[in-house]
Amino acid sequence: MAQITLKNLAHSYFPNPQSDKDYALKEMDHVWQDGGAYALLGSSGCGKTTLLNIISGLLRPSHGRVLFGDRDVTDAPTAERNIAQVFQFPVVYDTMSVRDNLAFPLRNRGMDAAYIKARVDQIAQMIGMEAWLSRKAQGLTADAKQKISLGRGMVREDVNAILFDEPLTVIDPHMKWELRTQLKQLHRQFGHTMIYVTHDQTEALTFADKVVVMYDGRVVQMGTPEELFETPAHTFVGYFIGSPGMNFLTADVQGNRATLPGGDVVGLGASYAPQSGRVQIGIRPEHATLVASGGLPFVIRRVEDVGRHRLLRGEVLGNALNVVIPEGMPVDGLPQVAFAPAKINVYADDWRVAPAQERAA
Amino acid sequence: MEKTQNNKAWFLVLPVLVIVAFSAVIPLMTVVNYAFNDTFGNNEFFWAGLEWFDEMVHSERLHEALGRQALFSAIILAIEVPLGIFVALNMPKKGFWSSVVLVLMALPLLIPFNVVGTIWQIFGRTDIGLLGHTLAAIGIDYNYTNDPLDAWITVVVMDVWHWTSLVALLCYAGLQSIPQAYYQAAKIDQASRWAVFRYIELPKMKGVLLIAVLLRFMDSFMIYTEPFVVTGGGPGNSTTFLSIDLVKMAVGQFDLGPAAAFSLMYFLVILLVSWVFYTVMTNLDRAQTSMGEGN
Amino acid sequence: MRIKSQAVVMALYLLFLMLPIYWLLNMSLKTNAEITGTFSLYPHEFTLRNYRVILTDPSWYMGYVNSIIYVVMNTVISIAVALPAAYAFSRYSFMGDKHLFFWLLTNRMSPPAVFALPFFQLYSSIGLFDTHIAVALAHCLFNVPLAVWILEGFMRGVPKEIDETAYIDGYSFPRFFVKIFMPLIASGIGVAAFFCFMFSWVELLLSRTLTSVNAKPIAATMTRTVSASGMDWGVLAAAGVLTIVPGALVIWFVRNYIAKGFALGRV
Numbered sequence: 001m002a003q004i005t006l007k008n009l010a011h012s013y014f015p016n017p018q019s020d021k022d023y024a025l026k027e028m029d030h031v032w033q034d035g036g037a038y039a040l041l042g043s044s045g046c047g048k049t050t051l052l053n054i055i056s057g058l059l060r061p062s063h064g065r066v067l068f069g070d071r072d073v074t075d076a077p078t079a080e081r082n083i084a085q086v087f088q089f090p091v092v093y094d095t096m097s098v099r100d101n102l103a104f105p106l107r108n109r110g111m112d113a114a115y116i117k118a119r120v121d122q123i124a125q126m127i128g129m130e131a132w133l134s135r136k137a138q139g140l141t142a143d144a145k146q147k148i149s150l151g152r153g154m155v156r157e158d159v160n161a162i163l164f165d166e167p168l169t170v171i172d173p174h175m176k177w178e179l180r181t182q183l184k185q186l187h188r189q190f191g192h193t194m195i196y197v198t199h200d201q202t203e204a205l206t207f208a209d210k211v212v213v214m215y216d217g218r219v220v221q222m223g224t225p226e227e228l229f230e231t232p233a234h235t236f237v238g239y240f241i242g243s244p245g246m247n248f249l250t251a252d253v254q255g256n257r258a259t260l261p262g263g264d265v266v267g268l269g270a271s272y273a274p275q276s277g278r279v280q281i282g283i284r285p286e287h288a289t290l291v292a293s294g295g296l297p298f299v300i301r302r303v304e305d306v307g308r309h310r311l312l313r314g315e316v317l318g319n320a321l322n323v324v325i326p327e328g329m330p331v332d333g334l335p336q337v338a339f340a341p342a343k344i345n346v347y348a349d350d351w352r353v354a355p356a357q358e359r360a361a
Numbered sequence: 362m363e364k365t366q367n368n369k370a371w372f373l374v375l376p377v378l379v380i381v382a383f384s385a386v387i388p389l390m391t392v393v394n395y396a397f398n399d400t401f402g403n404n405e406f407f408w409a410g411l412e413w414f415d416e417m418v419h420s421e422r423l424h425e426a427l428g429r430q431a432l433f434s435a436i437i438l439a440i441e442v443p444l445g446i447f448v449a450l451n452m453p454k455k456g457f458w459s460s461v462v463l464v465l466m467a468l469p470l471l472i473p474f475n476v477v478g479t480i481w482q483i484f485g486r487t488d489i490g491l492l493g494h495t496l497a498a499i500g501i502d503y504n505y506t507n508d509p510l511d512a513w514i515t516v517v518v519m520d521v522w523h524w525t526s527l528v529a530l531l532c533y534a535g536l537q538s539i540p541q542a543y544y545q546a547a548k549i550d551q552a553s554r555w556a557v558f559r560y561i562e563l564p565k566m567k568g569v570l571l572i573a574v575l576l577r578f579m580d581s582f583m584i585y586t587e588p589f590v591v592t593g594g595g596p597g598n599s600t601t602f603l604s605i606d607l608v609k610m611a612v613g614q615f616d617l618g619p620a621a622a623f624s625l626m627y628f629l630v631i632l633l634v635s636w637v638f639y640t641v642m643t644n645l646d647r648a649q650t651s652m653g654e655g656n
Numbered sequence: 657m658r659i660k661s662q663a664v665v666m667a668l669y670l671l672f673l674m675l676p677i678y679w680l681l682n683m684s685l686k687t688n689a690e691i692t693g694t695f696s697l698y699p700h701e702f703t704l705r706n707y708r709v710i711l712t713d714p715s716w717y718m719g720y721v722n723s724i725i726y727v728v729m730n731t732v733i734s735i736a737v738a739l740p741a742a743y744a745f746s747r748y749s750f751m752g753d754k755h756l757f758f759w760l761l762t763n764r765m766s767p768p769a770v771f772a773l774p775f776f777q778l779y780s781s782i783g784l785f786d787t788h789i790a791v792a793l794a795h796c797l798f799n800v801p802l803a804v805w806i807l808e809g810f811m812r813g814v815p816k817e818i819d820e821t822a823y824i825d826g827y828s829f830p831r832f833f834v835k836i837f838m839p840l841i842a843s844g845i846g847v848a849a850f851f852c853f854m855f856s857w858v859e860l861l862l863s864r865t866l867t868s869v870n871a872k873p874i875a876a877t878m879t880r881t882v883s884a885s886g887m888d889w890g891v892l893a894a895a896g897v898l899t900i901v902p903g904a905l906v907i908w909f910v911r912n913y914i915a916k917g918f919a920l921g922r923v
Contacts, residue, residue, distance in 0.1 A: 058545050078548040085549050087542040093560040104560075108551040152550065364749040373744035374756065376737035377800055384797040385763050388774030451665040460911050464904070465670055468677070471903025473875040475860045476896045483683065484676045489691055489889065491679045522673065583767035586860050604769035608861075611773045624770040635762045 002069035002160045004032040004055065004193065009064035011050055017062070024050045026217045027063065032161075035191040037184075039208035041198060043240070047217040048197045049165060055195065056163050057081045068160050084153035085163040089170060090145035092152075094138040098129060101137050102151050109156075119155060126186060127151045143175045150179070154186060161193040168203065180207055201241055213237045229284070230343070235350045238282050244311070244322045246345075247288070248280045253346050253353075262317050264296055269342030270355030277349040285311070285322040287343035290329070295336035298323070303331065389628075395621030413622035423623065425598065426606040433517070433602060434581045440521050441577055442570070445528025450562070452533050466526040478590025481519040485591070505592065509599035516588045516600055520581065528573045535569040536562060575638045579631065603627060677900065683893035691889045706894035716891075719874035720898065722788065723857065726871065729792035731852040734799040735807075735845060742807035743833070747816065760801040771797065772865045779866055788871045791863045792856075799852040806851060810844025811837075850910045857903060874899055 011025040020026060025047045032038055040048045053059035054066060057078035065074045073081050084105075093101055102120045111119075124130045127147045132140070137148060146167060153162050164183075168176045184207060187194055198204050204211050205225040212222045213236070221233035232238035238246030249266075251258040256271045258281045266281065290298065290312075298321070300314040305327075312323040316337060323337055346353045396413055448466075453459040469477070485505050487493035496503040505515040539561060547557045585604035588594070594601035594609070601609070607627065611620035683691055684706050685699040694700070710716040744750070745757060775794050776785070784790040818840070822832040838845065864876040878895050 056545075056549065058548070078545070079551045083549065085545065087546060089540060089542060091540075091542050091546040093564075095560060095564045104552070105550040108553070108556065149546075152546075364747060366750070367748040368750045370744035370748035370750040370753075373740035374750075377741040377760070377804060378756070380733070380737055380793070380796050381760060381763060381800055384775075384793055385766075385771075388771050388778055391774040391777060392770065448665070448669050451662045451669075453662070453666070462666060462670065464907050464911050465673060467907045468900065468904060469673055471854055471858065471900070471907060473858045473860055473899050475875045475878065476899050479878065479892065479896055480676045480680050483889070483893070484679050489683070489695075491675065491697075494695055522676065526673070579765050583769065585767075585769050604767055607767075607769045608772065617773070620773070627767060628770055631765050631767060632762055635765045636758070638765070639758050639761055 002071075002193070003034040004161060005065075005067040006030045006032075007065040007067060009054065009061050009066065011047075011054060011059070011061045011063065024217055025054070025061070028219050030212075030219060030222065032193065032195070035193055037187050037194045037196070037207060037209045039196045039198060039204035039211045040214060041201060041204040041211050041240070042214035043199055046214045048199075048214055050217075051214070052085075052163055052165055052195065052197050055161070056083050056085050082156070082159055083161050083163060084156060084159045085165065086146075086149045086153045086167045088166045090142060090149045092137040092140075092145045092148050094136070096137060097133065098124070098135055098137055098140075098148055099133040101148050102155055105152060105156055119157075123151045123155050126154070126189075127182065142170045143172065143179070146171055147179070150183070154190070154192075157190075159192060161195060164194065164196040166198050167196075168198075168200075176203075183207065201243075205241075213240065215240075231345060231352065232282065233352045235280065235282065235347050238284075238345070238347075242284060242286075244285055246282045246284050247319075247321045248282050248347070249316070249319055249321075251279060251281045253279050253281070258344070258346070260296075260317060264317065266296070266339060266344070267341045268344050268346070268355075269340075272346055272353060272355055275346070275348040275353060280347045282345045282347055283339045283343060285324040287340045288321070288323045288337055289340075290323065290325060290331065290334035291336050291338045292334055293336060295338035298335060298337035300331065392621045392624050395617045396625050398618065413618040414626070416619055416622070418626075420619075422598075422606065426601055426603050429599075429601065430582060430603045433584070434578055436517055437520050437524075437581045438574060438577055440517070441525045441528050442574060444521065445525050445573065446532050446566070446570070448525065448529040449532035449536055449566075450558070452529070454537070463530070466530060469523050469526055472523075474586035475590050477519065477523050478587045481515060481522070481587075482591045485515050507596055509596055512592045512596060512600050515591060519587055519591065520584070523587065524577060524580070528577065531569040531573045532566050535566040539565050571641055572638075575634065575641070579634055579638075582631070582634075680893050680896050683889060684897045686890060688888065688890050703890075706890040707898075709891050710894055710898065716874075716877060716895065719872060719877035719895075722867070722871050723863075723873040723875070723899075724902070726788040726791040726795070726863070726873070727853055727856045729788060730795040730799055730856045731849050733792060734796055734803045734852045735849055737796075738800055738803035738807055738848065739833075739838075739845075742804045742811055743837070745804065745808045746811035747819070760804055764798050764801040764805070766797070768798075768859065768861045772861055775862060776865050785866065786868045786870050786872075790866045791871060791873070794862045794866055795856045795859060797862075799855055802855065803848045803852055806848040807841065807844055810841045810847070814840050846910055850906060853906055854903065 006028055008027055008029060009025065010023055010027040012023045014022045017023055040051065042048050050059065054061045057073065057076060057080075061074065065072055067073065068081065093104065096104070099120055102123055103116050106116045106119065120133075121130070124133055127150055129144065129147055129151065132144065137145065140148070150167070153159075153164075168179060171179060180203065183194075183196075186192075196204070196207050198207075205228075209224065210222060211225060211228055213220050213228065213234075215234065215236040221228060221237045223233070228237055228241045232241065232246060235246070235248060238248070249260060251260050251266065253259075253268070253272050253275055256268045258266045258268055260266065268281070296316050298314050298316055300312050302313045304311040304313065307327075309324050309326055310329070312325060312331070314321055314323070314337075321337065325331075346355075397411075452462055452466075472480070484490045485493045485503075487497045487504060493503060493505075502508075503511050505511045543561050544557070547561060552560070583604055584602055585608065588600050588602060589605055589608075592600045594605045607620060607623055610616050610623065682698060685702055685704070686696070687701050687703050687705065690696060690699065690701055745753065771794075779785045779790045779794070784793075814837070818836065819832065822836050827836065860873070860875045863873045867873065867876065874895065878892060878899075
């Protein structure tokens with residue numbers, strides 16, 4: 001096990017990248033803690049898989065270095081890096097029995113037969129496949145196959161990291177929960193560094209201690225699920241995390257006041273230095289509420305009942321805005337919307353601006 | 362896919378039925394007619410019963426041809442299948458070169474059979490052929506028109522030249538269907554090259570490989586034109602395979618009765634092989650379909 | 657390292673494949689004196705005479721025309737009758753479908769030698785001997801089953817919902833088939849046509865048996881002229897080279913689909 005350091009890492013699939021556009025992965029500097037559970041989250045084409053393949057060594061980065069602990073592995077082939085990977089589609093060796101499948105990585109490394117047997121039994125128990133050990137892998141269901149893939153990733157005790165590339169895509173929804181819970185449990189039990197690629201925020205938020213959000217070849221934020229929710233570092237994070245995503249309104253920010261184009265003023269929870277560029281305020285639908293007066297005029301276009309709360313889709317001063325209100329809260333007679341000042345974030349050119357105090361501290 | 366029960370579908374099959382019946386059933390009837398009758402010309406036939414069959418079953422000539430045929434098919438399979446797999450494993454997987462290689466490899470398949478024969482007839486000649494001349498120059502006594510062994514070697518090498526690409530292309534198609542993730546997983550699992558072949562590539566090629574074996578078996582079993590052009594069945598009868606013998610008998614000697622009986626037995630063998638082939642194919646399709654559902 | 661060894665293997669194999677063809681090409685560009693007199697790896701006295709002979713003498717070039725006529729006829733007939741049949745096999749189950757399918761298959765696998773003589777008699781008796789259509793029909797024996805089989809494989813890959821949607825939208829069957837379905841399986845039709853072309857083009861036994869003068873294929877012209885005019889090696893080689901050209905052209909156009917066609921395993 002090791003800490004993974006990405007040093008000035010960037011990758012382009014073109015031989016001579018000219019502009020930023022040519023990079024599938026823009027320059028980044030990150031340290032992934034040993035034993036952490038990370039989720040790489042982003043929409044398709046944002047560079048998640050590229051980054052994962054660079055870490056696993058299936059792809060050599062065009063710029064920068066990759067370090068496992070203190071060792072520079074940029075040029076080391078996959079086999080030397082001692083990592084495990086679980087793929088989007090279950091990869092099992094069809095003609096082998098389940099037991100042989102699980103034992104395969106150990107046998108290839110010339111482990112002792114008694115050890116292999118003990119280890120395979122242990123893993124089989126963890127993934128709940130003991131009963132199937134002597135069966136051929138061919139003809140098993142997709143989730144059983146994916147469990148075997150998981151087990152094969154887990155079977156080596158000394159792996160530096162286990163990488164998951166959207167491993168639950170082909171699994172039935174009800175099995176997803178079970179497998180994810182199992183993964184989480186396995187992580188606690190063994191403490192491997194785990195990197196989990198997904199485009200599903202629920203998966204990312206429930207699995208990981210730290211979520212790495214990628215957008216357009218860049219890591220835009222690396223933080224706990226709470227941080228992503230409360231203080232998205234980039235408008236994309238605000239928009240991508242949460243359902244529905246954050247509301248954004250263009251505003252002019254002066255001190256602790258944000259003035260909307262129409263002249264209405266929204267109070268902020270902190271004071272900000274004057275900003276240049278495109279300035280927006282961001283507020284989560286969960287942090288907005290309806291009031292009789294003292295807010296902004298709100299026109300409701302549609303009400304969606306989603307179980308324990310209701311989602312109001314409407315407009316404020318010509319901008320689309322979503323509000324989440326508790327079940328049972330009346331809508332009539334509350335024509336305005338108000339925001340919790342402390343929950344408002346300020347963005348300049350899509351990046352979050354830290355308030356003056358926060359910056360001072 | 363669930364299929365709908367619909368007997369009107371027969372109308373859609375009708376054109377095929379008519380055309381194949383015309384080109385297969387009627388001629389086959391003629392063969393059957395010959396097989397059970399004797400004739401002195403003028404379209405007068407005498408019932409000969411199973412006489413021709415009896416003659417053919419006990420014909421030394423047929424036994425020899427059959428033996429040669431079986432040996433030939435066995436040698437062909439033993440060379441072409443492993444060689445085809447080996448070539449397929451080494452083919453470039455994508456890009457410009459893969460197109461070039463594909464086209465060049467398919468080229469021998471598109472040469473008329475007798476031209477294949479002509480090419481090798483020339484190529485092997487000691488006076489004007491590159492192969493024959495080179496062999497003679499380095500002191501190897503090679504002459505496919507006199508020496509039965511040389512004739513056999515020439516015919517076998519010609520068939521390998523002609524048809525190995527078919528096996529290779531089939532295997533290549535099987536290899537192409539393996540997702541990249543399998544190779545990546547194998548790298549991560551530190552699988553050896555042999556293990557990758559044994560546990561990933563070979564299982565995925567199993568289906569196409571079966572087809573390749575059956576196709577090569579049947580086609581080599583029916584081979585006629587290529588060896589006929591090169592050796593004319595000789596020297597002696599050493600390269601007279603079943604089809605060559607049959608044509609000699611029917612067209613050369615006009616022994617229609619025995620030839621027809623021969624044809625029918627020949628046909629039955631092929632029918633048997635076809636049945637095996639069909640069963641394998643349908644089972645394979647079913648396995649593929651259920652695999653598809655599994656994913 | 658690995659890439660290098662792969663390249664070496666492929667280079668050797670392709671060398672093995674190309675050498676005999678090169679030799680033929682080499683010979684076709686030499687004079688007969690050079691062919692028989694000296695042993696040269698490339699033509700020292702480069703000449704196009706052999707090609708000129710073929711392209712100016714009707715008894716030679718008509719062989720190509722004949723071959724192409726019956727090959728094209730056969731391809732068109734095979735695909736035309738195979739399309740509806742393949743659709744029936746891929747979409748419906750009907751009485752005797754499996755037996756029919758099997759029976760079709762056996763025809764693909766029957767030895768042409770068995771059929772040579774009966775074909776000769778059949779086509780002679782109905783006055784079709786030595787016509788293009790006779791050869792085209794005879795080749796249907798193995799090409800129609802092949803086309804049905806390849807097309808059925810491709811059609812199976814088209815979801816049935818597409819048919820149903822089209823019928824709901826008010827398409828008649830023929831209109832649906834031509835306007836919607838055929839474009840969907842265009843690559844399958846291409847692959848099937850390619851293989852029909854190929855097998856009809858390379859076949860000699862039947863086409864030679866069924867023709868004498870008017871529809872004689874180039875391949876047969878080659879065998880006969882060789883024995884008649886002594887050994888005109890140069891012309892023989894040039895004729896051989898010219899028989900390779902149409903196949904090479906066709907295969908270049910369908911190269912991206914070949915692997916797919918083979919993947920179905922239905923060749």
